[in-house]
Amino acid sequence: MKIPELSRIRQRFTTTEISDLEQHVREHFTSFLEDRDLRGKRIAVTAGSRQISGLVTILKTIVGILKERGADPFVVAAMGSHAGATGEGQRGFLATLGITEEAVGTRIVSQMETVLIGRLESGMPVYCDKAASEADGVIVMNKIKPHADFKGDVESGLCKMMAIGLGKRDGAALFHTMGFGVFATLIPQVAECYLENLNILCGVGIVENSFDRPMICEFIAPQKIISREKDLLVIAKENMARLLMDRIDVLVVDRIGKNISGQGMDPNVTGRTGSTLHKLFNEDLVDRIVVLGLTEETHGNFAGLGMADFSTTDVVKGLDFKATYINEVTSRTIPPARLPFLVKNDRQAIQMGIYTCDAFSSGKIRLVHIRDTAHLEEIEVSPAMLWEMAAGSYSFENGEGPVWTEMEFEDGKLHSRLM
Incomplete structure (x- = not known):
């Protein structure tokens, strides 16, 4: 035949992009931190399973700035049950994305132990990676984009990184028992629980253009993460290939x-x-x-x-x-x-x-x-x-x-x- x-x-595709990503991150993260005293603070920075253009540069720059401020940063693997739902599997997955301790300039913590950090009004427990929960601050970073399984004001992004990524297998399994039909309403609720019970330093929302290059890399105050993610999702949908x-x-x-x-x-x-x-x-x-x-x-x-x-x-x-x-x-x-x-x-x-x-x-x-x-x-x-x-x-x-x-x-x- x-x-x-x-x-x-x-x-x-009509699009824009950040011309100098390292300089952009340095300028905006430094401005966000202002004169905040981070000396001796253990700061967790999330890294998920999605390929994000320039992610190693973003992580390395954030880690460098935190160290300059006297903080003790570490990267935490935050990908739910991906990579076989094992710590070593998730560490290996990060390595395929170029995220290694040598590349980002700090240690990577990858394990599956979680702790209970709160409950929703329905009684649903909310779990968080143990290492992240013990940190003095958490930087939640993710690409904001349409999800592959459901539609809503919040889909794949910072809220989902908290609800499922940091929830590891325990959180992901419990979350998915609810079914995708409730994800659009449940994800923001779980994110609210994180914001109330965890010391979230900031969110880092990344939006890629139609050519998979970063057009937005925004540092977001904790209290604005959910509302701002809704805005960024609209932009992501308009610019996706x-x-x-x-x-x-x-x-x-x-x-x-x-x-x-x-x-x-x-x-x-x-x-x-x-x-x-x-x-x-x-x-x-x-x-x-x-x-x-x-x-x-x-x-x-x-x-x-x-x-x-x-x-x-x-x-x-x-x-x-x-x-x-x-x-x-x-x-x-x-x-x-x-x-x-x-x-x-x-x-x-x-x-x-x-x-x-x-x-x-x-x-x-x-x-x-x-x-x-x-x-x-x-x-x-x-x-x-x-x-x-x-x-x-x-x-x-x-x-x-x-x-x-x-x-x-x-x-x-x-x-x-x-x-």
């Missing part, structure tokens, strides 16, 4: 991973989520999804592979079932950890996607090829997709005109041009 030729295009098409017959994804999205590939891009709240997403966007691999940083966690229709037997060889199942059972989202239809190689997987899509009989397959859901500026599209985009009001560039090339395979494995 012939696979359509593809042409590379560049999707246009997306696929500009209205309908795609076959979406080929080179790689998925937990460092890209909690579900491996972002449902805010693909329209597919393992959550019961799937109707809140654009689930009609893509007919068939083909996944060809995992990121190295995901360490075999294949959450999200179950949202694909086709993959390969080679991909399965690198899966860490234990880590994935712990993560998905804790979050109570089982579909992302299922296995799709598996075939011998990349070529066959793409061909099966084409053969089984609704548009196959027409011969005009709207095929889109992406590196992953975090890199959407440069993509490849088939003739039928490009013609539809050219006839519509889509904002994209393709140089002086389309250059059509066939997908290149070696023994059935795709040599991707999207790097």
Whole structure:
């Protein structure tokens, strides 16, 4: 079966970014601290499982400033039940993001012990990482972005970092028993409990632009964290990269991973989520999804592979079932950890996607090829997709005109041009 030729295009996104991240952090964090006396204070700084552009620079600069003020800073792994729900697993995950003690200039505390810091009015207990709870101050840092499983005024960000990230496996497991339907209201309540019972020094809200580079890195006073996060989420949604098409017959994804999205590939891009709240997403966007691999940083966690229709037997060889199942059972989202239809190689997987899509009989397959859901500026599209985009009001560039090339395979494995 012939696979359509593809042409590379560049999707246009309007965006801004911080030009000198280290200087920005130094200036704004110093201004935030003013003349606060931090001598001898043990300050915990959170680090989660999401890949954030410039995160090592941000952490290193914050740590450096705290040390200049005489504080004793440390980084605390705050990623719920990710990385196999073990201290060493989470330390290793941070290392794949470049976060090591040598890189950030201070010790990293990664363990799973929690303490009870309070209860909600409903009686629900609220847990916190033991090391963070014993610190003299906590800096809660995270990227603010749309969540992969639910919608609300507060989604993935500082409040969730407190509610689930610092809650470790105990907090994450308890939280997820409530179901995603209550996350939008429950997360701010748990965050309020943290703010009342823990010495939160500040929040650091990071918003990335459409090219996954930081456009906002804001230091937020504790009492303003929840309200300001709502504002920053609006900005994040306006600036997130997306696929500009209205309908795609076959979406080929080179790689998925937990460092890209909690579900491996972002449902805010693909329209597919393992959550019961799937109707809140654009689930009609893509007919068939083909996944060809995992990121190295995901360490075999294949959450999200179950949202694909086709993959390969080679991909399965690198899966860490234990880590994935712990993560998905804790979050109570089982579909992302299922296995799709598996075939011998990349070529066959793409061909099966084409053969089984609704548009196959027409011969005009709207095929889109992406590196992953975090890199959407440069993509490849088939003739039928490009013609539809050219006839519509889509904002994209393709140089002086389309250059059509066939997908290149070696023994059935795709040599991707999207790097």
